[in-house]
Structures are given as C-alpha cells and as structure tokens.
Amino acid sequence: MADDFLPIEPLSREAFAPFGDVIDPDPASMRLINGGTTRRFDALARVEAYGEDAEVVISIFRGEPRRFPYLVTMMERHPLGSQSFSPLSGRPFLVVVSEDRDGIPAVPRVFLASGGQGVNYRSNVWHHPLMTLGAVSDFLVVDRLGPGNNLEEYFFDTPYLIGEPTP
Amino acid sequence: MADDFLPIEPLSREAFAPFGDVIDPDPASMRLINGGTTRRFDALARVEAYGEDAEVVISIFRGEPRRFPYLVTMMERHPLGSQSFSPLSGRPFLVVVSEDRDGIPAVPRVFLASGGQGVNYRSNVWHHPLMTLGAVSDFLVVDRLGPGNNLEEYFFDTPYLIGEPTP
Numbered sequence A, B: 001m002a003d004d005f006l007p008i009e010p011l012s013r014e015a016f017a018p019f020g021d022v023i024d025p026d027p028a029s030m031r032l033i034n035g036g037t038t039r040r041f042d043a044l045a046r047v048e049a050y051g052e053d054a055e056v057v058i059s060i061f062r063g064e065p066r067r068f069p070y071l072v073t074m075m076e077r078h079p080l081g082s083q084s085f086s087p088l089s090g091r092p093f094l095v096v097v098s099e100d101r102d103g104i105p106a107v108p109r110v111f112l113a114s115g116g117q118g119v120n121y122r123s124n125v126w127h128h129p130l131m132t133l134g135a136v137s138d139f140l141v142v143d144r145l146g147p148g149n150n151l152e153e154y155f156f157d158t159p160y161l162i163g164e165p166t167p
Helices: none
Strands: A008-010 A020-023 A030-033 A038-047 A055-063 A070-077 A083-087 A093-098 A109-113 A118-121 A137-145 A152-162 B008-010 B020-023 B030-033 B038-047 B055-063 B070-077 B083-087 B093-098 B109-113 B118-121 B137-145 B152-162
Touching: A020 A083, A020 B055, A038 A118, A038 A137, A038 B137, A055 B020, A070 A093, A083 A093, A109 A118, A118 A137, A137 B038, B020 B083, B038 B118, B070 B093, B083 B093, B109 B118, B118 B137
Parallel strands: A008 A109, B008 B109
Antiparallel strands: A020 A038, A020 A118, A030 A038, A038 B055, A055 A137, A055 B038, A070 A152, A083 A118, A083 A137, A093 A109, B020 B038, B020 B118, B030 B038, B055 B137, B070 B152, B083 B118, B083 B137, B093 B109
C-alpha cells in the first residue's frame, strides 16, 4: 500500500479536460430562451453511446458515503459510452480518474466536486465508482444501455490512499 | 380567456404515462451495484434523438419563477427528440402537458412535481416551457442537439389559467 495520500484537487473544466466534461453553469455557454425567462447553459456535456441497438438512459444512483482514509483498490471504464454524474443533494463528492498507460490506469487523480458540479466521463476513461461524502446522496446519471461488454475493471497491485477531504 | 383555473394534479408515473417518464427513485427499478455501496434506480427514462448527426447533450436550465395566476398562451413540442428536466434545487415545479388532437394541443393538464421528481417528455409531446416555482431554480436537462427543425409551437385562441399551487 502507498503510504502517501493522493492530493485532492479542486474540480475545474481545464483540469478535468483530459477525462471529460464538468457539468455546471458555465457563463460562456449561456443563452436566453423561453421568452427570456430561462437561461440555458447549453451542451455542457455530450453523451456517447456506441454499438448497434445502443440507447441513452437516465438513472438515479444512490450512494453510501465512503469512509476515510479510503483505499483505492480498483478502477473501471466503459468502452462503449460516456457516463455522467450530477448531484441532486447539493453535497460535494469525490471524482477519481486516471489517464490510460498501455491499457492500464496511471496514478489516480482526485478531484473535489462542489455540490453544484457534475461530471461526464468520456468513454474509455478510467474512473473509480461513485464516491459520495458525508451522507447517502442521490445523483442523476446519464449513460448507455445496450448489448455488448461496456465494463472493464482493473485491480491495482499496489492500492492508493485518499485522506478525508477538507471542503 | 377561460375563467376557471386548470386543476393541479400530483405527479405520478401512472398519470404521466401518456406524456413520458417520471424520473424519481422507483423501488421497482432498483438494483445494487459497486459492491453494494450504490443503489441504481435503472433506466427511469429513455432518451430519444432522431435524424442524421443527432447528438444527446446535457445542459442546465436556470428558470425564473412564474407569477400566478399564470396565463398559458402557448405550448411547444420537439418532433425529433425527448427532453428531460430534473430539479437540482430540491424545489417543486409545475409540469404542463397536452395530448395531441389532430396536430393541436388539447386542454392542458397541470402536474405538481416534488423537488425529488424529474420528467422526461417523449418526442412530439406538447408541453409548456419550464415553470419554476418560488425562486430562481436550476434543472438538469437531457435533450437532442442536431440539424433539422426540432421545435413546433402552438398559440391558443383562448388561453388557459393556472392558479397559485398549494404544495
């Protein structure tokens, strides 16, 4: 086991760009619609769904809060589609992703998302399953449904450690 | 103008079935994932996006609250795709839809969604633009982006009235 805690970075569009989209009200994407009564922050994330008979579905994930220090023993990825998570609770959560190194996840990066930020993992981006903080929390999830194997998992020989996030 | 207020109905899966999906944690859809740490309420809504080069995108709509009594002067529909709205604020909102009668919206039906309920309008379902209650509120929206005319509007000769909802 690694002795050091992985650094926890604030979630920003720029820092997260190699992995996917940040879903929050980006002023650059804003246009007025519905006779000026609604601001549309447009196309913050693009959904991917590959393969014959692939569908896009909307689900709700209800995550148990994680305990810290947390041991990152594995990562997963979805080759056939993107997957987005947007908090419905207003509570922050952790986003753990890795760049790919010859088919294996590199050292994970840990982002602290605010309760007003969602993320969309692009297809084939290594990520850790949902890491809820503090209390049981619901997330809106947009991902792919359909035939074919859309899950790949990798288990680390040497797990990584995440310390308690300080908001 | 009609003198009577339209009735306001509670939003339920059964009542809303002719128009689309209710997006809330339906126990019938639940399965455990992520080693038992997450409950997945699966495929609560199916996203439609028709036509060449159509994409599915995730946006945020920030709606100004409506004032009551509210005059429903028009409805719209999207022939090429579904459109979902899920509140990020936890506040209730109004869902106004119509069945189609020979290409024209019938008398609108008004549903009061709780702050824990979203909706997904199926393609070609007449609906009123976002009706936020009480305060400026953000909604996660999943809909179609792409070429082609995906908007049809209808203006009523005789508008309908909605009274102040009592939660």
